[in-house]
Amino acid sequence: MSAHREAELAEGLAQVRQRVADACRAGGRRDDEVTVTVVTKFFPASDVRILAGLGVTDVGENRHQEALEKSAECADLDVRWHYIGGLQSNKAAAVASYADMVESVDRAKLLTGLARGAALRGRPLDVLLQVSLDPPEQADGRSGVHPDDLAALAQKVVDADELVLRGLMAVAPLGADPSAAFERLAGIAERFRRDHPDAGVVSAGMSGDLEAAISYGATHVRVGRAVLGERPAIK
Numbered sequence: 001m002s003a004h005r006e007a008e009l010a011e012g013l014a015q016v017r018q019r020v021a022d023a024c025r026a027g028g029r030r031d032d033e034v035t036v037t038v039v040t041k042f043f044p045a046s047d048v049r050i051l052a053g054l055g056v057t058d059v060g061e062n063r064h065q066e067a068l069e070k071s072a073e074c075a076d077l078d079v080r081w082h083y084i085g086g087l088q089s090n091k092a093a094a095v096a097s098y099a100d101m102v103e104s105v106d107r108a109k110l111l112t113g114l115a116r117g118a119a120l121r122g123r124p125l126d127v128l129l130q131v132s133l134d135p136p137e138q139a140d141g142r143s144g145v146h147p148d149d150l151a152a153l154a155q156k157v158v159d160a161d162e163l164v165l166r167g168l169m170a171v172a173p174l175g176a177d178p179s180a181a182f183e184r185l186a187g188i189a190e191r192f193r194r195d196h197p198d199a200g201v202v203s204a205g206m207s208g209d210l211e212a213a214i215s216y217g218a219t220h221v222r223v224g225r226a227v228l229g230e231r232p233a234i235k
């Protein structure tokens, strides 16, 4: 393990934890109300190992093959794997074989596979519904269920024995003010919790906008670059 890399990650993590603590204080929240999920996509399993040693409990991945391999290499670590990427229905069962929480559920077609994978693994799978905050003209090709369709999708998750509805996930729209989007998300989440009081997770905010997300009630922020540095160029 490279001592240099460890120092780099420790520094990035300390900065992010400080930002989270400051944002919580500014919003009158306790900083243990917010979990930092460190997004390790594009970075090696050795980084996950270092992060676990630094006290990181939650890591996020967005590509199935990479996540599958990395989680296997890190099977001895006590970290929770969040799947936050686009999901094909034919991969859903496989994702459920290693993910502890799938955050990017945005259509009913994924549920059968996720439930099957969870059943094979022999334990319930935590699910977040990814809600689209994009204006209609930008929503094309972007992930996320339209807020109007959220209730119906949530009911289908509740009806699946192997799936546990935990809350919502969202990504701020490209090129728009994230605060406005997260404010809207807070309203959506509040209505959602009236029907699903136990599904209080709100996963929102990334390296560039975590303060705004926390000020509008995020319980989980997903932070990559601010901890690990810039990702390699391939996308």
Ligand SMILES: *Cc1c(COP(=O)(O)O)cnc(C)c1O
Binding pocket: 039, 041, 062, 084, 085, 171, 205, 206, 207, 208, 222, 223, 224, 225, 226
């Ligand atoms: C990559 C990714 C992140 C982390 O983004 P950073 O800007 O590196 O913090 C968060 N959420 C999702 C859905 C992602 O794909």
